[in-house]
Amino acid sequence: MPKQPSGDFPFPADADRMHRFDPEMTGLILEYVAERLAMHETSVDGLGDRRHLEQAVAGLIGDEPREASAVLDIYVNHLANTILSADSPRYHAFIPAAPTKASLLFDMVVSAASLQGCSWLEAAGAVIAENQALRVMSDLAGLPASAGGVFVSGGSAGNLSALVVARDTARRARIQSGLPEVRMRVVVSDQAHSSIKNALNITGMDALIVPTLDGRLEGGVLRETLSDDADLSDVVAVVATAGTTNAGIIDDLAAAAAVAAEHGWWFHVDGAYGGAGMLSRHLRDRYAGVERADSLVMDPHKWWFAPFDSAALIYRDPRLAKAVHTQDASYLDVIHEDDEDFNPSDLAYHLTRRARGMALWFSMAVNGLDAYRDAVDHSLALARYAAARIDEDPDLHLIREPDLSVVLFRRVGWLHADYEAWGQRLLHEQTAFVTHSAWRGETVGRLVFLHPATTTEMVDEVLATLG
Numbered sequence: 001m002p003k004q005p006s007g008d009f010p011f012p013a014d015a016d017r018m019h020r021f022d023p024e025m026t027g028l029i030l031e032y033v034a035e036r037l038a039m040h041e042t043s044v045d046g047l048g049d050r051r052h053l054e055q056a057v058a059g060l061i062g063d064e065p066r067e068a069s070a071v072l073d074i075y076v077n078h079l080a081n082t083i084l085s086a087d088s089p090r091y092h093a094f095i096p097a098a099p100t101k102a103s104l105l106f107d108m109v110v111s112a113a114s115l116q117g118c119s120w121l122e123a124a125g126a127v128i129a130e131n132q133a134l135r136v137m138s139d140l141a142g143l144p145a146s147a148g149g150v151f152v153s154g155g156s157a158g159n160l161s162a163l164v165v166a167r168d169t170a171r172r173a174r175i176q177s178g179l180p181e182v183r184m185r186v187v188v189s190d191q192a193h194s195s196i197k198n199a200l201n202i203t204g205m206d207a208l209i210v211p212t213l214d215g216r217l218e219g220g221v222l223r224e225t226l227s228d229d230a231d232l233s234d235v236v237a238v239v240a241t242a243g244t245t246n247a248g249i250i251d252d253l254a255a256a257a258a259v260a261a262e263h264g265w266w267f268h269v270d271g272a273y274g275g276a277g278m279l280s281r282h283l284r285d286r287y288a289g290v291e292r293a294d295s296l297v298m299d300p301h302k303w304w305f306a307p308f309d310s311a312a313l314i315y316r317d318p319r320l321a322k323a324v325h326t327q328d329a330s331y332l333d334v335i336h337e338d339d340e341d342f343n344p345s346d347l348a349y350h351l352t353r354r355a356r357g358m359a360l361w362f363s364m365a366v367n368g369l370d371a372y373r374d375a376v377d378h379s380l381a382l383a384r385y386a387a388a389r390i391d392e393d394p395d396l397h398l399i400r401e402p403d404l405s406v407v408l409f410r411r412v413g414w415l416h417a418d419y420e421a422w423g424q425r426l427l428h429e430q431t432a433f434v435t436h437s438a439w440r441g442e443t444v445g446r447l448v449f450l451h452p453a454t455t456t457e458m459v460d461e462v463l464a465t466l467g
């Protein structure tokens, strides 16, 4: 027994009370998890009433303990069903999720084992595993063997961390050449994801916007826009999107890469959603040029079938990222001693991090990459199926042939409010979750396919509601 210290901080009577193993609570939670995992098709759910929800949780957290079963009941009966199931095969809005069972299970291991994926010192085994998964993604993109990266919380975090490296690498080069500090610019298309704009705001850079005709960054327009610009000396990077979120369009990556190389600019590819399309046996050519990226983002929590939250951020030369992102603190020196290895914490703006690549790693190994290729092809096939049905329906108009798994369409005669009412009706009936979008200023319908359990019958069901 330790000695009782004097003063105001007596040893607690039961230091173990929050940390003891409770077989009953464990059983409850695992049973719930097993039930959820056993569902072939999760229901769409969603639509919570704020007042009702506030009542459901009112006073729940107090000074005294509560029964785990009672709290879990509140979650199951009042909260869970008001959370849209992004992993429902009927979820066609935004970008859906479809984590594999293996990835979900292993995510629980990551939690239960408190894996802190910060550095080699703390988590060598986790870093090796995550790097193995990153290697698969990096090889798919055709990046060199020296490429490396880290899993961050999302595409937004990945884009931001990459653009910080682009900025500071350019800044260092400017200083070395005796050039003055300037506010820098980054070339982006008008279809770049909102997180890019956000990252530019945060990093104090401006966008040099290249207009798109059909939603795609094209080499010709890119070069024209640049030649119309009076002074490009403040430009430091080009961002291209490999799969725009709104329409699933892959930019002309080869042209963007060439332009970046000619000017000595950083080339960043945002493949948060669409990068996984490279897994398809039929689409790889569309990504020509991605192998020249200085940095690339792909979200496992989107089309790589992993749980939230996870984005792979890969650098052609991780040393540049390390030079920018390594946090300097004397108590951290011990984790930086081995200069050969890249600590995950040194490659983005974070320090402590969940080893969030492990779920993907486990699933890749357990399922094999052919299963991933097939799952991506299934989404592509569904999008083409939906596009063909839309194309043959006189009431519907296909906006463009889908490159990836997003389908945009117009319902002839519908206005904004009609699309809105349509989405609400489908959600109310639990037929599907769909949201409208915009195309060249016009409200349009948008369907995204990602889940391997989505069937053509489900697609027909949705399209039948457009009559």
Ligand SMILES: *Cc1c(COP(=O)(O)O)cnc(C)c1O
Pocket: 095, 153, 154, 155, 156, 157, 159, 193, 195, 241, 243, 244, 245, 270, 271, 272, 273, 274, 299, 311
């Ligand atoms: C989803 C998406 C992002 C943002 O990713 P988060 O994981 O939501 O932060 C960035 N770019 C593109 C192209 C996306 O589709």
